Amino acid sequence: VSAVLLDGRFLSQQVETYIRTRVTDLHARTKVTPGLAVILVGENPASKAYVAKKSRVAKSLGFQTFDHTVSATTTQEALLELIQQLNADSKVHGILLQLPLPPGLEQEVLLDAIDPRKDVDGLHPLSQGLLARGSGVLRPCTPVGSMLLIDLAYALQSNKNLTEDFQFPKNLPSVDLSGKTALVVGRSVLVGKPMVHLLLERNATVTLAHSRTKNLPELCGNTDILVAAIGRPEFIQGKWLSPKAIVIDVGINRLNDGRLVGDVEFSVAKDVCAAITPVPGGVGQMTVAMLMMNTVLACEKLLNSKEVL
Ligand SMILES: NC(=O)c1ccc[n+]([C@@H]2O[C@H](COP(=O)([O-])OP(=O)(O)OC[C@H]3O[C@@H](n4cnc5c(N)ncnc54)[C@H](OP(=O)(O)O)[C@@H]3O)[C@@H](O)[C@H]2O)c1
Numbered sequence: 605v606s607a608v609l610l611d612g613r614f615l616s617q618q619v620e621t622y623i624r625t626r627v628t629d630l631h632a633r634t635k636v637t638p639g640l641a642v643i644l645v646g647e648n649p650a651s652k653a654y655v656a657k658k659s660r661v662a663k664s665l666g667f668q669t670f671d672h673t674v675s676a677t678t679t680q681e682a683l684l685e686l687i688q689q690l691n692a693d694s695k696v697h698g699i700l701l702q703l704p705l706p707p708g709l710e711q712e713v714l715l716d717a718i719d720p721r722k723d724v725d726g727l728h729p730l731s732q733g734l735l736a737r738g739s740g741v742l743r744p745c746t747p748v749g750s751m752l753l754i755d756l757a758y759a760l761q762s763n764k765n766l767t768e769d770f771q772f773p774k775n776l777p778s779v780d781l782s783g784k785t786a787l788v789v790g791r792s793v794l795v796g797k798p799m800v801h802l803l804l805e806r807n808a809t810v811t812l813a814h815s816r817t818k819n820l821p822e823l824c825g826n827t828d829i830l831v832a833a834i835g836r837p838e839f840i841q842g843k844w845l846s847p848k849a850i851v852i853d854v855g856i857n858r859l860n861d862g863r864l865v866g867d868v869e870f871s872v873a874k875d876v877c878a879a880i881t882p883v884p885g886g887v888g889q890m891t892v893a894m895l896m897m898n899t900v901l902a903c904e905k906l907l908n909s910k911e912v913l
Pocket of ligand 1: 887
């Protein structure tokens with residue numbers, strides 16, 4: 605392996621250590637514990653596993669958790685009522701509606717019903733609008749976690765022994781990407797589009813590719829940073845990449861033999877590019893950590909707004 609492995613498991617543990625101290629401080633000051641409500645609709649096995657993981661990590665960080673498992677035959681009205689209850693519940697600071705929803709439910713209407721102050725997934729139109737404007741606090745978890753992995757790549761370039769005695773956020777400065785090129789493949793509201801805004805915020809020159817893009821191999825070969833969020837196993841071939849590339853593989857694809865792979869051909873890419881995230885153990889770990897960070901941020905902000913009132 606010639607590429608530096610960007611270890612999401614390691615970095616998420618450091619972020620979680622930091623969150624624990626913030627939760628302890630918050631509780632000492634206010635006697636309030638961050639509360640995360642997670643709504644799971646139906647029996648999708650991947651969604652069940654994600655929700656169980658989020659709940660487990662939230663508990664391990666000292667949060668209060670409120671798990672709502674709802675039958676796939678539920679109605680839009682019943683879900684809206686549940687969201688309204690959680691909006692009104694002062695013990696709940698973050699609300700997560702696990703996606704995808706079963707057919708028949710209107711995802712956007714339900715996401716729009718979440719109080720934007722509790723929108724820890726960053727998918728409410730207000731959160732997305734603020735992000736596009738270059739402000740806002742609650743930003744989508746996967747792109748924010750991906751940015752931290754890019755910061756890790758640059759930090760490791762200047763200090764190979766960084767992970768010994770590493771402390772978050774002290775040892776992970778936000779890198780200025782002036783003069784760097786970034787290619788995002790995939791234009792979803794969940795990953796691709798918010799990723800573009802975060803990269804622009806850091807002054808990268810950004811290209812957004814999607815299924816209608818014609819010259820993908822060429823674009824991949826010319827970029828300093830590549831973020832792949834496509835949902836097609838090993839679609840980005842290792843030989844397309846350049847030795848300078850930092851590769852953030854957001855894809856999670858399960859093969860027929862049960863293995864999980866990303867959107868990038870890791871077995872080849874790891875000997876070609878400069879740095880790469882593994883799948884699993886990369887972006888997925890960071891997504892969960894950033895959900896926890898957003899819950900703390902939402903809690904702190906809600907408490908502050910009450911103090912002002
Ligand atoms: N690690 C994590 O925590 C995490 C979080 C979220 C998602 N994911 C994973 O990331 C992947 C993407 O998720 P998503 O929600 O963003 O998916 P999505 O909503 O299905 O979007 C996929 C995007 O990929 C583009 N695309 C499809 N085929 C392409 C091709 N041949 N060439 C170039 N672009 C192509 C699509 O283009 P069009 O718009 O033109 O159709 C679309 O914009 C999935 O594997 C998902 O499981 C992981």
